[in-house]
Amino acid sequence: MKIIVPMAGRGSRLRPHTLTVPKPLIPVAGKPIVHRLVSDIAKVLGEPIEEIAFVLGDPAFFGDDVVESLTELAEGLGAKASIYRQDQPLGTGHAIMCAKDSLSGPAVIAYADTLIRADFNLDKEADSVIWVKQVDRPEAYGVVKLNDQKQIVELVEKPKEFVSDLAVIGIYYFKDVAVLKDELQYVLDNKIINGGEYQINDGIKRMMADGKVFVTGQVDEWMDCGNKNVTVETNTRMLGFLEKDGEKLISDSVTQKNATIIPPCYIGDGVVIKNASIGPNVSIGDGCTVEDTAIKNSLVQTETVIKNATLDNAMIGNHVLYDGKYTTISIGDYSILE
Structure with missing residues (x-):
C-alpha cells in the first residue's frame, strides 16, 4: 500500500x-x-x-x-x-x-x-x-x-x-x-x-x-x-480524543510553580509555567514559558514567552514574546508584543 x-x-x-x-x-x-x-x-x-x-x-x-x-x-x-x-x-x-x-x-x-x-x-x-x-x-x-x-x-x-x-x-x-x-x-x-x-x-x-x-x-x-478558529476548535476536539485514548499529553520535563492545569491539555518538553492557569483545551509546544497568565481553548507553538495575559480562542506561533491584555488573538512567528 x-x-x-x-x-x-x-x-x-x-x-x-x-x-x-x-x-x-x-x-x-x-x-x-x-x-x-x-x-x-x-x-x-x-x-x-x-x-x-x-x-x-x-x-x-x-x-x-x-x-x-x-x-x-x-x-x-x-x-x-x-x-x-x-x-x-x-x-x-x-x-x-x-x-x-x-x-x-x-x-x-x-x-x-x-x-x-x-x-x-x-x-x-x-x-x-x-x-x-x-x-x-x-x-x-x-x-x-x-x-x-x-x-x-x-x-x-x-x-x-x-x-x-x-x-x-x-x-x-x-x-x-x-x-x-x-x-x-x-x-x-x-x-x-x-x-x-x-x-x-x-x-x-x-x-x-x-x-x-x-x-x-x-x-x-x-x-x-x-483557518485560525477551526484549527483551535480542531485542537480542542483532538485533545479530547487523545485524553479518552489514554495518551500521555503532559511532558515529565514541565516545570510548574503555583500552576494549575485543567485537562485536557498538551504541554511539551521544557515548558515553564509560573503563577498561571492552563486549560482546558490548550496545547503548548516545546520550550515555552507561561507566567502570570490564564489560557484556555488555545494553541501555542514552540519557544514562545507569554506573560500577563488572559487568553481564550487564541493561536500563537513560534518564538513569540507576548505581554499584554488582549484575549482572542492570532499571532504569527517571531512577533513581539510587550
Whole structure:
C-alpha cells in the first residue's frame, strides 16, 4: 500500500501562521497536521505501508527541514519517503500527477489539510473508496450521489438542490492508482479544466464512465484546519480524543510553580509555567514559558514567552514574546508584543 499526500498549498487562510511554516506542519495537540493525518490513515488501513509520496511546493518555502520531517514520518511507519514538487498551483489533479512515478498499485490519496478519526474495514473489492462524512449543510460541500446498491455514481460540487448529505473529505483509496493516473493524463493532455485548474474529480468521473465501482468509507470524525478558529476548535476536539485514548499529553520535563492545569491539555518538553492557569483545551509546544497568565481553548507553538495575559480562542506561533491584555488573538512567528 502507498499513501500519496499532495501538500503544496501555502495555506493562505491560516496566515500569519503559515507565512513561515507550511500549513501541514502546524502542530495540533502537539503533532503536525500531516503527521497526525498520515499516522491515522496507516492505523485505519492496518497493513504495511511501502511508500509515502509527498507533493510539495516551492523549495524556498518547503525546504530541507520540511523534507527531513516528512522523511522521518515515513520511515517511522516503515515506509520509503518520496518527495515531488508542484511548481505551479494548477489544481488537485495536477498535484497528483506530479507524483506520477509513484502512481501504481493500491494507494490512498489524502490532502493534508484535514484530520480524521475512523475505525472501519476498507472495501478492497471496489475499484475505489471515497471517504465521506455526513454533514448538516451539504450545499456547502462537494457530495456523492449513490445508487440503490450504495455505489457512488456522481460527484456534485455544492449542490443547490439536495443530492445527499455525504460530503467528500479529500481522502481516497484506489485498488490500482495507475488507472487514475491514466485518466488524469487524459485530463491534462486535453486541457480539461474546471475552476481554472485540473481537478481529481475529472479523472474520477472518467473512471466512473468506464464502469469502475466506487463506494463510500465513512469516518467518525472529520476536523478541518483551514483557518485560525477551526484549527483551535480542531485542537480542542483532538485533545479530547487523545485524553479518552489514554495518551500521555503532559511532558515529565514541565516545570510548574503555583500552576494549575485543567485537562485536557498538551504541554511539551521544557515548558515553564509560573503563577498561571492552563486549560482546558490548550496545547503548548516545546520550550515555552507561561507566567502570570490564564489560557484556555488555545494553541501555542514552540519557544514562545507569554506573560500577563488572559487568553481564550487564541493561536500563537513560534518564538513569540507576548505581554499584554488582549484575549482572542492570532499571532504569527517571531512577533513581539510587550
